[in-house]
Amino acid sequence: MVNGSSFQIEQQCPQCGAPIILDEADRILSCQFCRTRVYLATNDHFRFYMPPKAGLPDDIFFIPYWRLRGLSYTLMGKNVTYKYFDSNFLCYDFPQLPYSLGLRPQALKLKFVGSDNKAGKFIAASSATAKTFSDNFQKRAQNPYRREILIGETASMIYTPVYFANGRLYDAILKKPLTPRTDDGEIEDRLDAAPSEPWHVAFVPLLCPHCGADLPGEKDALIVFCSNCHSAWNPSDKFFSRVNFFTWREKGDNIVYLPFWQMKLKVNGLRLETYADLIHAANLPKAPAEIWTRTPFYFYAPAFKINPALFLRWCRQLTATPPETDLAVDFPVQNVYPVTLPLSEALESALITLSSLMTERQLLDVSSSLEFTPEDCSLVLHPFAFKGKELIHTKLGFSMDMAALNLGGYL
Ligand SMILES: [Zn+2]
Numbered sequence: 416m417v418n419g420s421s422f423q424i425e426q427q428c429p430q431c432g433a434p435i436i437l438d439e440a441d442r443i444l445s446c447q448f449c450r451t452r453v454y455l456a457t458n459d460h461f462r463f464y465m466p467p468k469a470g471l472p473d474d475i476f477f478i479p480y481w482r483l484r485g486l487s488y489t490l491m492g493k494n495v496t497y498k499y500f501d502s503n504f505l506c507y508d509f510p511q512l513p514y515s516l517g518l519r520p521q522a523l524k525l526k527f528v529g530s531d532n533k534a535g536k537f538i539a540a541s542s543a544t545a546k547t548f549s550d551n552f553q554k555r556a557q558n559p560y561r562r563e564i565l566i567g568e569t570a571s572m573i574y575t576p577v578y579f580a581n582g583r584l585y586d587a588i589l590k591k592p593l594t595p596r597t598d599d600g601e602i603e604d605r606l607d608a609a610p611s612e613p614w615h616v617a618f619v620p621l622l623c624p625h626c627g628a629d630l631p632g633e634k635d636a637l638i639v640f641c642s643n644c645h646s647a648w649n650p651s652d653k654f655f656s657r658v659n660f661f662t663w664r665e666k667g668d669n670i671v672y673l674p675f676w677q678m679k680l681k682v683n684g685l686r687l688e689t690y691a692d693l694i695h696a697a698n699l700p701k702a703p704a705e706i707w708t709r710t711p712f713y714f715y716a717p718a719f720k721i722n723p724a725l726f727l728r729w730c731r732q733l734t735a736t737p738p739e740t741d742l743a744v745d746f747p748v749q750n751v752y753p754v755t756l757p758l759s760e761a762l763e764s765a766l767i768t769l770s771s772l773m774t775e776r777q778l779l780d781v782s783s784s785l786e787f788t789p790e791d792c793s794l795v796l797h798p799f800a801f802k803g804k805e806l807i808h809t810k811l812g813f814s815m816d817m818a819a820l821n822l823g824g825y826l
């Protein structure tokens with residue numbers, strides 16, 4: 416969603432050592448020299464560092480900063496506004512250090528923490544996490560009718576190098592003092608004593624855990640599909656976890672399948688078990704029918720990054736549409752557009768979607784008490800056909816502006 420502000424990472428091929436430049440959002444490393452393809456995995460988030468200038472003392476310390484990027488939505492009744500955010504802030508309890516790195520990470524090629532044992536000492540971040548940040552973010556909006564929702568794209572840690580010379584703390588990129596003080600010995604003692612960060616990125620071979628076939632995938636794909644045994648996997652935490660997915664089948668060529676998250680959520684404060692409940696809660700212009708009382712209600716959200724206006728439109732229009740019941744569980748699906756928005760972020764859209772479907776008056780009654788708990792989530796692949804500058808949903812007729820997607824290999 417945010418272009419132009421991502422940074423690049425320099426990493427050697429784990430097989431042949433060839434230099435490879437990755438984008439911040441890349442999850443698959445492909446080496447064009449030895450054809451190695453591995454998934455970049457971590458238990459939590461990625462950690463990168465900015466390399467220090469050459470010719471400095473050996474005792475380099477690396478200071479952690481959180482980097483968060485994504486969209487922040489503000490909900491006032493039915494009114495949704497959004498803005499991009501892209502920020503980083505110090506993640507170590509020491510007020511003398513600069514609070515932010517500014518735009519610097521974009522100007523340098525970063526490296527994965529752990530890729531060079533001799534780089535220096537990486538200071539373990541203090542307890543502040545992306546979660547605390549987003550909790551604080553929520554608390555800022557105490558007005559019950561105003562809700563702030565973060566749909567993040569990137570949460571990572573960036574380390575900046577410092578060193579000490581003549582008792583003063585220096586920035587190891589600019590080679591300039593970092594504080595106005597003349598004695599930074601106290602900071603040096605603390606950094607010496609601080610626990611270090613043992614993290615390194617894991618390279619996971621892209622082989623299907625079920626059948627052993629190679630797993631294809633775009634470089635920024637979060638979920639990989641096995642075209643041999645028709646399974647889907649999330650390798651992000653080093654262990655491949657199976658992802659349930661269903662396909663809304665379409666015949667013919669030139670079909671591209673776009674992935675959407677289908678989310679069964681328990682909603683506290685509002686009855687939303689069935690599609691009939693939604694018709695009632697949102698006053699949808701639909702004749703009540705017995706079948707809707709037996710049709711489960713799901714929230715939907717695009718499973719790919721797309722501009723916020725379109726994202727909200729697709730959340731709304733798919734959630735308001737009764738779910739398709741004839742979905743295939745085992746289908747040799749081809750041309751799947753990559754999943755680039757994780758489920759955890761898609762879940763954040765539920766309140767916005769619901770608010771957009773209900774009237775102001777209905778919302779007033781319930782919105783302050785609504786809570787969502789995920790119960791059962793899967794991917795649903797929806798069929799689209801090319802038509803001029805648009806992709807048309809072959810079953811529902813909704814159009815998707817192709818310029819909003821980076822269709823690369825699909826045209
Ligand atoms: Zn290689």
Ligand SMILES: [Zn+2]
Nearest residue numbers: 623626641644
């Ligand atoms: Zn397989």
